[in-house]
Amino acid sequence: MAAYFGSANDKMRNTMSTQVGELGPVSRSSTWRTPAIIILCGCAIGMLGFGPRSALGFFVQPMSHEFAWGRDVFGLAIAVQNLLWGLGQPVAGAVADRFGLFRVMCVGALLYAGGLLLMRYSSTPLSLNLGAGVMVGFGLAGCSFNLVLSAFSKLLPPEKRGLALGAGTAAGSFGQFLFAPIGVALIDNFGWQQALTVFGFLMLLIIPLSLALSTPPVASTASAAPADEQTFMKALAEAFGHRSYVLLVLGFFTCGFQLAFITVHLPAFLVDRGISTQTGGWVIAAIGLFNIMGSLSVGYLQNSLPKRYILSTIYFTRALATLAFISFPITPFSAIAFGAISGLTWLSTVPPTSALVALMFGTRWLATLYGFAFVSHQVGGFLGVWLGGIVFERFGSYTPIWWLSILFGVLSALINLPIVEKPVARAVAQPA
Structure with missing residues (x-):
């Protein structure tokens, strides 16, 4: 691994080889x-x-x-x-x-x-x-x-x-x-x-x-450890049989539901409340700007704080912000403030979610296992957009979806709390 990171520290190299053993030796050209x-x-x-x-x-x-x-x-x-x-x-x-x-x-x-x-x-x-x-x-x-x-x-x-x-x-x-x-x-x-x-x-x-x-x-990997030789199907069976991974995937559904609903339907919701389209544009801009700060902050904090607590806080903060937003009169100030708070928690679920997957199962099948978590996210997004349109056409209001978003936020905050932040236990081959 020294070829990747320019370090000759044996202890660090040994640690990294156990976590990312699939990379194998790297030529000096890299x-x-x-x-x-x-x-x-x-x-x-x-x-x-x-x-x-x-x-x-x-x-x-x-x-x-x-x-x-x-x-x-x-x-x-x-x-x-x-x-x-x-x-x-x-x-x-x-x-x-x-x-x-x-x-x-x-x-x-x-x-x-x-x-x-x-x-x-x-x-x-x-x-x-x-x-x-x-x-x-x-x-x-x-x-x-x-x-x-x-x-x-x-x-x-x-x-x-x-x-x-x-x-x-x-x-x-x-x-x-x-x-x-x-x-x-x-x-x-x-x-x-x-x-x-x-x-x-x-x-x-x-x-x-x-x-x-x-x-x-993988074919170019030299002498991988037994854990790194895990097959695709075994990796999936291990992940979906692991309670903490299932909880993480279920919580990620809420993230997609909330983000997609807000992205597609918030501008129209604001216009319905007498807010100008220009202000709606500033709200979306606030989400983008504050998301940068939120993602970087969470990326830094997850090195020292339990990731499950970070995720729980994010989902609960979204629920509280949504509750406050729909409970008081909608003004340009409240709309932009909601955009700012939403931005801080917008994609900040992604770093701790991907980090937890890597922590639980290593990096051998990380892209695959995080990909299945992302399926849950996108299914939530699809339903957020689709149900938002159906509910508005039927009731002339987005209120039921706002309350559903709050409910999902609270449930995801609770779902993430029991997650165990440690590598999955695997059988170790014993010497003859």
């Missing part, structure tokens, strides 16, 4: 991959991957106007994208764990870029669903910040992982904050087709950046 380079390139990938998909909402009006589509056509494509992103994540994670991260990142970036370019030439709902929905959804599964976080856990020494996981998550939020004005400027000055073309070619930058995060295939 010494350029210092922790700083790995973190920098990983954050750039997270920013690029999360940015364009966060700005796709700005294409709803120009595309719907040009092709006389209802907004439900565009909404269905984005819903498909989110669902396939979640379903594709464990598959991409398993392939990355088995054959190395670089190949998966390359395929993901090509699918992402191809989906955006197909979206640029879409003139029917079918082609829109194929491009913005299927291709971008699977592309995100192969090159989003989720795989970046698993690479950080595999490639970085333990003392650098916490802050790196927070930085990788914050980079995705910065991409959301950065690509929104870029997308608006490109659409206003050059048209939505050219904007999608630029976004598509920018995704190709992920390919060279992913060289810094590449991990070798």
Whole structure:
């Protein structure tokens, strides 16, 4: 491991070999991959991957106007994208764990870029669903910040992982904050087709950046420990038979439900309450900005505080903030304050969740096991968006979903408390 981190400390090398034994010996040609380079390139990938998909909402009006589509056509494509992103994540994670991260990142970036370019030439709902929905959804599964976080856990020494996981998550939020004005400027000055073309070619930058995060295939691993030889099916059976992992996955459902509902329906909710669309834009901007601080802070704190308590606090804080938000008159100040508090807890669940998976099961199948947790997150997101629309159409109000979000927040706060933060017990081979 010294070739990765430039350290000759035997104790650290032995510790790392037990946790990331699948990496095996590294040639001297890889010494350029210092922790700083790995973190920098990983954050750039997270920013690029999360940015364009966060700005796709700005294409709803120009595309719907040009092709006389209802907004439900565009909404269905984005819903498909989110669902396939979640379903594709464990598959991409398993392939990355088995054959190395670089190949998966390359395929993901090509699918992402191809989906955006197909979206640029879409003139029917079918082609829109194929491009913005299927291709971008699977592309995100192969090159989003989720795989970046698993690479950080595999490639970085333990003392650098916490802050790196927070930085990788914050980079995705910065991409959301950065690509929104870029997308608006490109659409206003050059048209939505050219904007999608630029976004598509920018995704190709992920390919060279992913060289810094590449991990070798399992086949190239020399003399792995018995725990590292664990098969895919055994890893899944171990994880889903582990009570703490199941609790973690169930809690992550709430995160997706709350985030997706707020992202899609909060702007309309504010307009219904007499708040201007400009103020709604500031609320979304506040979420993005404060998420950077929240993710970095949690990434730092998880090195010294129990991760289950951090997650419980995040979910309970969301529930309290939502309760206060809907209980008092909605004003521009209260809306922006809600955005700020939501931002602090927005993606800050990701660093401790991925860190707990690594702690419980090691990093051998980290991308796979975190991928299954992310499926739960995305199913929650799909239901948050879908139920929000159904409830509003039936009752003319989002109130039942707000209360459901509060209930889920409290339940997830309680669910995370019994999590045991220690490696899973495994049988150790005895010498003859």
